Amino acid sequence: MKKIFFSSLLIFLCSFISAQRYIKPSSNLSTRSFAIITDTKTWKYCKKELIAYQQVLETEQLPTFILYDNWQCPEDVKEEILKLYAKKNLEGVVFVGDIPIPMIRKAQHLTSAFKMDEKRFPWNKSSVPSDRFYDDFSLKFNFLRRDSSRHEFFYYDLAVASPQKIHCDIYSGRIKPIANGDNPYKQISDYLRKVVEEHKVANRLDNFFSYTGEGSYSNSLTAWTAEAFTLREQFPKVFDVDGRARFMRYDMLDYPKNCVMNMLKREEIDLAVFHNHGIVHRQYLVDEPTTSDFSEHLDRIKYDGRSYLRRCKGELKKINDFYDKRRQLGLDSIWFSNYNEPEQRGRDSLQHLKTVIELSDVTKMQPNARMIIFDACYNGDFREDDYIAGRYIFNSGKTVVTFGNTVNVLQDKMSNEMLGLLGLGARVGQWAMLTNYLESHIVGDPTFRFSSLDSDVDASSLLSTPYNEIQALAYLESPYMDIRNMAMCLLYHHKYQGISDLLKNKYLSAPLWMERYTALSLLEKIGDKNFDDILKKSIYDPYEFIRRSTVNWMGDVGRNDYLPLIIREYSENYFSERERFDICSTLQVFDSDTLVTAINDILPMLNVADKEGVRKTLLAENERMKSINNSIFDASDSLVHRRSMIYILRNINMHPFVAEYIKILRASAECDDVKIAMLQALAWFRHSVNRQQILDVCMLLMKDDNVSIAVKDEAARTYYRLK
Numbered sequence: 001m002k003k004i005f006f007s008s009l010l011i012f013l014c015s016f017i018s019a020q021r022y023i024k025p026s027s028n029l030s031t032r033s034f035a036i037i038t039d040t041k042t043w044k045y046c047k048k049e050l051i052a053y054q055q056v057l058e059t060e061q062l063p064t065f066i067l068y069d070n071w072q073c074p075e076d077v078k079e080e081i082l083k084l085y086a087k088k089n090l091e092g093v094v095f096v097g098d099i100p101i102p103m104i105r106k107a108q109h110l111t112s113a114f115k116m117d118e119k120r121f122p123w124n125k126s127s128v129p130s131d132r133f134y135d136d137f138s139l140k141f142n143f144l145r146r147d148s149s150r151h152e153f154f155y156y157d158l159a160v161a162s163p164q165k166i167h168c169d170i171y172s173g174r175i176k177p178i179a180n181g182d183n184p185y186k187q188i189s190d191y192l193r194k195v196v197e198e199h200k201v202a203n204r205l206d207n208f209f210s211y212t213g214e215g216s217y218s219n220s221l222t223a224w225t226a227e228a229f230t231l232r233e234q235f236p237k238v239f240d241v242d243g244r245a246r247f248m249r250y251d252m253l254d255y256p257k258n259c260v261m262n263m264l265k266r267e268e269i270d271l272a273v274f275h276n277h278g279i280v281h282r283q284y285l286v287d288e289p290t291t292s293d294f295s296e297h298l299d300r301i302k303y304d305g306r307s308y309l310r311r312c313k314g315e316l317k318k319i320n321d322f323y324d325k326r327r328q329l330g331l332d333s334i335w336f337s338n339y340n341e342p343e344q345r346g347r348d349s350l351q352h353l354k355t356v357i358e359l360s361d362v363t364k365m366q367p368n369a370r371m372i373i374f375d376a377c378y379n380g381d382f383r384e385d386d387y388i389a390g391r392y393i394f395n396s397g398k399t400v401v402t403f404g405n406t407v408n409v410l411q412d413k414m415s416n417e418m419l420g421l422l423g424l425g426a427r428v429g430q431w432a433m434l435t436n437y438l439e440s441h442i443v444g445d446p447t448f449r450f451s452s453l454d455s456d457v458d459a460s461s462l463l464s465t466p467y468n469e470i471q472a473l474a475y476l477e478s479p480y481m482d483i484r485n486m487a488m489c490l491l492y493h494h495k496y497q498g499i500s501d502l503l504k505n506k507y508l509s510a511p512l513w514m515e516r517y518t519a520l521s522l523l524e525k526i527g528d529k530n531f532d533d534i535l536k537k538s539i540y541d542p543y544e545f546i547r548r549s550t551v552n553w554m555g556d557v558g559r560n561d562y563l564p565l566i567i568r569e570y571s572e573n574y575f576s577e578r579e580r581f582d583i584c585s586t587l588q589v590f591d592s593d594t595l596v597t598a599i600n601d602i603l604p605m606l607n608v609a610d611k612e613g614v615r616k617t618l619l620a621e622n623e624r625m626k627s628i629n630n631s632i633f634d635a636s637d638s639l640v641h642r643r644s645m646i647y648i649l650r651n652i653n654m655h656p657f658v659a660e661y662i663k664i665l666r667a668s669a670e671c672d673d674v675k676i677a678m679l680q681a682l683a684w685f686r687h688s689v690n691r692q693q694i695l696d697v698c699m700l701l702m703k704d705d706n707v708s709i710a711v712k713d714e715a716a717r718t719y720y721r722l723k
Contacts, residue, residue, distance in 0.1 A: 021043075021067070021068050021069065022065060022066070022067055023051070023054070023065065023066035023067075023068075024065060025054070025058055025063035025064050025065060026055075026058060027058045027061075027063050028063070029063050029088060029089065031089055031464065031465070031466070032062065032063075032089045032090075032091040032464045033062070033063045033064065033065065033084065033088045033089055033090050033091065034057060034062050034063070034064045034065070034090070034091060034092050034093070034094075034447060035064065035065045035066075035067060035080075035081070035084055035090060035092075035093045035094075036050060036053065036054060036064060036065070036066045036067070036093075036094055036096060037067045037068075037077060037080070037081075037093055037094070037095050037096065037099060038050065038066070038067070038068045038095075038096040038097045038099075039068060039069065039070060039071060039096075039097045039098040039099065040068055040069060040070045041097070041098070041185070042068070042096055042097030042098065042185060042188060043066075043068035045185035045188075045189070046096075046097075046185055046188045046189045046192065048189075049188070049189045049192035049193055049196075050066055050096070050192065051066070052192065052193070052196050053192050053195060053196055054066055056195075056196045056199045056200065057199070057447055059199075060199065060447075062091075062447065063088075065084060065088070067080055071098075071099060071100055072100075073100055073146075073154060074100045074101075074102045074133055074134070074154050074156075075143075076100075077095075077099060077100060077134065078133065078134055081093060081134055081170070082137065085137070085169065085170060090170055091170055091171070091429075091430075091464055092135075092170050092171040092172060092173075092427070092429045092430075092446055092447065093134065093135070093170060093171075093172050093173075093446075094172065094173045094174070094175060094445065094446055094447070095131070095134075095172065095173070095174050095175065095176070096175045096188060097175070097176070097177070097184075097188060098152065099152075099174075099176075100152055100154055101129050101152050101153055101154070101382070101383055102129070102130060102131070102133035102134070102141075102154055102156055103123070103124070103127035103128070103129055103130075103147075103153050103154060103155045103156070103383070104127060104128045104129075104130045104132070104133065104141070104156055104157075104158060104438060105118055105123070105126070105127050105128075105144070105155060105156065105157050105158070106118070106157045106158050106717065107128065107130075107157075107158035107438055108128070108438075109164065109683065109684065109721060110132070110158070110164075110165075110166055110437065110438040111128060111407060111437055111438045111439050112409050112410035112413045112437045112439065113407075113408050113409055113410035113413075114128060114407040114408055114438075114439060115647070115650055115651065116407075117643075117644075117647065119643075123147070123155055124147060124150065124153060124383075127153075127155060128406060128407050128438050128439055129153075129381065129382060129383040129406040129407075130406065130438045130439065130441075131172045131174065131441060132166055132168070132436065132438055133156065134172055135168045135169065135170045135171060135172040135433075136166055136167060136168045136169060137169045138162075138163045138167060138169070139158065139162050139163060139166070140158070140159035140161070140162035140163075141156035141157065141158060141159055141162070142156060142157045142158075142159050143155075143156055144156060144157060150383075153383065160713060160716045160717050160720065161716070161720060162720075164720060164721045165525070166436055166437065166438065167493055168432075168433040168436055170433075171427070171428075171429025171430060171432055171433045171442070171446050172429065172441075172442065172446060173401070173428075173429060173441075173442035173443065173444060173445060173446030174382050174441060174442070174443055174444075175188060175191065175192075175393075175443075175444060175445070176382050176390065176443075177390075177394065178385065178386045178387065178390040178391060178394055179385035179386045180359070180363060180386060180391070180394065182394075187394045190394075190396075191393055191394055191400075191444075194398065194400060195400050195444075195445045195448070198370065198398065198400050198448065199447075199448070202451045203270065203370065203450055203451060204237070204270075204423075204450055204451045204452075204453055205235065205238070205270045205271055205422055205423040205450040205453065206235075206237050206238055206240075206242060206243040206244070206270065206423075206453070207238070207243065207244045207245075207268045207269050207270045207271075208231065208235060208238050208243075208244070208245045208246065208269075208270065208271050208272075208273075209245075209246045209247075209248075209263050209264070209269050209271070209272040209273070209369065210227060210231075210245075210246070210247050210248070210272070210273045210274075210275070211248045211249075211256075211260055211263075211272070211273070211274050211275070211276065211285070212224050212227075212247075212248070212249050212250065212275045212276065213250050213274070213275065213276025213277060213283070213284055213285050213286065214250040214251075214276075214277075214284070214285070214286045214287045215276075215277055215284070215287070216275045216276055216277070216375075216411065217275070217411065217577075217578045218577040218578040218580075218581050219250075219251075219577060220544075220576060220577035220578040220579075222544050222573075222575065222576040222577070222578075222579070223544050223545065223548070223576070223577075223578045223579075224247075224249060226513070226543060226544050226545060227247065227416065228245065228247060229513060229543075230416060230513055230514050230543075231245060231416070231419075232245075233420070233481050233512045233513060233514050233515075234416065234418075234419050234420035234423070234481065234482055234514060235419070235420060235423050235453075236453075237423065237453045238423075244268070246263065248260065248263070250276075250285060250286040250287075251286075251290075254286075254289035255286065255289070255354040255355065256285060256286060257285055257286075257354055257355070257356070257357065257361075260285060260357070261357070261361065261365045261367075264365060264367040264368065264369050264372075265365060265366065265367060265368055265397070266368060266369075267368045267398065269368060269369040269370075270369065270370050270371065270450060271369065271370070271371045271372075271373070271419075271422065272367075272369040272371070272372045272373070273372075273373045273375060273415065273416065274372070274373065274374050274375060274376060274379075275375045275376075275415065276375070276376050277376060277377065278374065278376030278377050278378055278379040278388065279377065279378050279379075280378045280379070280381045280384050280386075280387045280388065281358065281359050281384075281386065281387065281388065282356050282357070282358055282359075282388070283356060283357040283374075283376065283379065283388060284355065284356055284376075285355055285356060285357060286355050287355065288300065288303070288304075288351075288355065301331075301335070302335055302336060303348060303351065305322070305326070305331075305335060305336040305339070306336055306338075306339035306344065306348060307348065307352075308322060309322065309336055309339040309340075310339060310340070310345075357388075359386055359387075359388065359391050362388065362391035362392055362395065363391060363395050365395075365397070366395050366396050366397035367392055367395070367397040367398075367399045368397045368398040368399065369398075369399055370398060370399060370400055370401070370448070370450075371399070371400070371401050371402070371403070371422070371428060371448065372389075372392055372399060372401075372402045372403075373402070373403045373404075373415065374388065374389060374402060374403065374404035374405065375409065375413075375415035376404070376405070376409065377405060377407065377408035377409050378405065378406070378407060378408065379404040379405065380402065380403070380404020380405050380406055380439075380440075380441050380443055381404075381405075381406045381407070382406065382441065382443060383406065388404070389402040389403075389404040389443040389444075390443060392443075393443060393444045399444075400444055400445050400448050401428050401442060401443070401444035401445050401446070401448045402442070402443045402444055403428070403432060403440065403441070403442055403443070404440075404441065404443060405437075405439045405440055405441070406439045406441060407439045408439075409437075409439065409440075411578075412548060412549065412552060412578075412582065413437075414517065414521065414545065414549075416514075417434075417435045417514075417517075417518070417521075418431060418434055418435060418482045418485050418486065418489075418518070419431070419482070420480060420481060420482030420483075420485075421434075421459045421463075421482050421483075421486060422449075422450060422459075423450065423452070423453050424452045424453060424454060424457050424458070424459035424480060424482070424483065425449055425450065425451065425452030425457070425458045425459045425460050425461075426449060426459035426460050426463055427446065427447050427448065427449045427460050427463075428442055428445070428446050428447070428448050428449065429442060429446030429447060430459070430460060430463040430464070432446070433463075434486065434489050454480070457478075457480065457483070459482075459483065459486070462475070462483070462486070463486070467490060467494050469491070469494070469496060472487050472490045472491050472494075472496075473487070473491070474487075475487035475490075476488070476506075481512050481514060481515050482514075484515060485514065485515060485518040488502075488503065488506065488518055488519060488522055489518070489522065492522045492525070492526075499522075499526070500523065500526050500528050500530045500531075501530065503519045503520075503522050503523045503526070503530070504519075504523065504530045504534055506519040507519040507520050507523070507534060507537075507538070508534075508537070513541075513542070513543040513545075513546070516538075516541065516543065516546060517543065517545065517546055517549075520534065520538055520546060520549070520550075521549070524553060524687075527686065527687050531553075531687075532557055532559065532687075535550050535553055535554050535557070535562065536561075536562070536565060538550040539551065539554070539565050539566070539569055544573075544576055544578075544579060547569065547573070547576075547579055548576075548578055548579045548582055551566060551569065551579060551582045551583050551586050552582055552586060553687065554566060554586060555585070555586035555587075555588075555589045555652075555653065556653060556686065556687040556688070557687045557688065557689060558589055558590065558653065558655030558656075558687075558688055558689045558690070559689055560590065560591070560594050560598075563590060563594065563595060563598035564598055564601065564602050566583055566586060566587065567598055567599060567602045567603070567606075567618065568602060568606065569583065570583045570584075570614070570618065571606045571607075571608050571614065572606075583618075584617065584618070584620070584621050585621060585652070587618055587619075587621055587622050588621045588622050588624065588625045588652050588654070589625075589652055589653050589654055589655055590622065590655070590656065591656035592619075592622050592623070592626070594656075595618070595619065595622055596619070599615055599618055599619070603615060625652065625654060628645050628648055629654065629657060629660075631645040632645050632646055632649075632661075632664075633660065633664075635669070635670070639671070639673055639674070642674060642677075643673065643674065643677045646674070646677040646678055646681050647677065647680075647681060648681075649661075649678075649681035649682070649684070650680070650681050650684040651684075653684060653685045653688055655685070655688050655689055655690050658682075658685070658688065658690035658693055658694065659690075659693065661678055661681075661682060662693060662694070662697045664678050665678055665679065665697055665701065666697065666700075668706075672708050672710055672711055675711050675714075676710060676711060676714045679698070679701075679711070679714040679715055679717070679718045680714060680717075680718070682694045682718055683717065683718040683721045683722065685722070686721065686722055691722055694718065694722060695719060695722055695723060697715075698715040698716070698718050698719035698722070699715075699719060701715035702715050702716055702719065
């Protein structure tokens with residue numbers, strides 16, 4: 001009741017204070033419109049450039065509103081968005097300057113990977129900055145509070161009965177200046193002038209660059225080489241005589257940083273994609289290179305030792321332990337004694353900087369790739385004053401739009417999904433609407449588009465046309481794969497009758513890898529019998545990413561008849577490193593006795609030299625789960641440790657123990673903290689063969705008068721997520 005009251009009070013206060021101003025489009029409204037939403041100061045200092053941006057969009061038949069105000073809260077902004085959507089056929093918005101940032105809680109299942117404990121960690125770190133608050137109208141939120149120091153942060157819980165999937169109604173982007181020493185309003189003005197100029201250029205997406213960093217995909221060549229095949233399916237013109245596709249990997253050079261930066265500076269690069277690890281202010285390109293002779297081996301040992309000692313930050317126990325272990329190897333303290341000397345620290349720092357792209361590197365680089373996708377953690381974190389994605393657009397280079405993540409991101413996520421729509425003229429925002437997670441965001445101009453590679457096909461127009469089932473079915477016959485993929489998405493989102501069978505048949509008949517992946521990934525969202533059954537076929541797919549995804553989905557379902565297929569796949573594709581890693585992780589979720597039986601049945605039939613070694617590897621991770629379960633079931637263990645062990649179930653759905661987990665929920669002696677942690681973990685068992693048991697106990701808890709309000713609330717959240 002309190003949440004409802006404070007949420008209503010916030011809306012009232014926002015409405016009372018708000019006095020927004022509209023600058024209407026000069027052209028007549030067509031079937032769609034766009035809105036630039038900015039704050040009063042940005043309007044004052046950047047008025048000329050904002051109007052120029054508005055005008056250039058109108059030359060593209062996209063009538064554009066400008067709204068400016070001293071926005072007090074996210075509801076204030078969203079109210080105006082909803083009005084424009086209802087009355088003016090709004091297709092997208094861009095937030096320019098100081099616009100409130102929604103910080104979302106209790107919605108980690110809408111991210112690809114983020115699972116930070118919201119109880120243990122500060123709200124500003126354990127919440128997800130997300131503009132899905134603004135662009136997905138179906139999602140419902142409960143207001144919690146405004147941040148006491150970062151006043152632009154507003155915290156919300158995803159409401160209990162909210163839809164549990166993202167389906168954006170409009171697209172959005174952020175143009176938020178960075179703390180690089182320049183005047184923020186000059187940054188915005190300079191950027192908008194650049195955007196206007198790029199909108200005037202008829203530029204086809206025929207020049208592509210991809211970089212894969214160290215540690216991505218477990219450094220698997222099998223995973224990496226597939227990208228060239230899928231890009232050819234998506235951008236056939238890029239591989240024609242007039243196009244160009246460039247692919248680089250971390251191990252092509254000892255230190256590839258300069259080559260990567262030089263590539264991004266090339267004026268002809270249209271789209272660049274980074275597959276690497278990252279944080280807010282850094283892109284990790286490569287680890288220290290492999291050494292090849294004796295002197296290099298020695299230098300590397302010394303460098304690693306000095307680096308470790310600095311990370312100890314003066315903790316004597318860690319330092320002494322380090323020296324004790326090194327003495328056992330015959331290395332005395334002289335090897336590392338200069339680790340804290342300023343001159344040596346400086347040399348080591350320069351060595352490390354050769355492996356990363358820092359914020360200052362981006363500014364010096366002045367990148368020209370018009371669009372950049374960061375398939376990395378935190379590079380798009382606009383809650384920070386300065387961040388990688390912002391640096392790429394706020395400089396004198398020609399980069400106008402980036403797509404990144406505000407929190408960490410899953411490695412086993414499709415990052416190139418439906419990119420072919422960009423080559424056929426879709427606006428970046430229209431493409432992003434079909435692929436969004438809670439954390440994924442456009443930093444820069446969401447209306448940016450390339451000229452279509454086919455003058456007879458305009459994906460932007462197709463995506464802005466009101467949904468028509470007959471037309472969507474006709475798109476399935478398009479000669480362009482990502483138009484066909486777009487059609488499957490439209491039919492799925494609009495609940496086409498028979499969609500599951502259509503997707504199943506599409507997977508079984510489609511000749512192209514990315515088309516089969518789209519059909520399979522949409523079937524996963526449905527999660528019915530067709531999905532469960534098709535996995536027995538898709539584990540043999542020629543496309544490594546489909547096989548890898550299948551292995552993970554088999555673990556999500558937990559059917560024992562998958563085990564022989566998973567074990568055989570481990571043997572037959574042993575050199576597919578990422579797939580092998582995922583198989584070992586997946587085998588944790590199965591009953592150990594059933595796993596042993598499957599291994600005994602399958603191993604004799606496989607052409608494997610070290611069968612006993614394979615047996616130990618396949619059982620190792622499964623054995624680890626026994627100790628985790630022992631802690632979960634041990635009521636005498638500390639609350640903090642039990643909760644941390646329970647949280648592991650969010651990543652590893654231990655299906656055979658669901659009945660035992662339910663006993664914890666029904667036990668009167670168990671504390672609410674343990675029950676709530678267990679309910680939160682079971683909410684991730686979305687495809688589990690034991691899902692109905694979880695739904696049943698949630699319903700019982702919701703109706704049980706002896707259960708606390710907090711447990712009832714969490715039971716309802718889990719029920720709606722699984723239902």
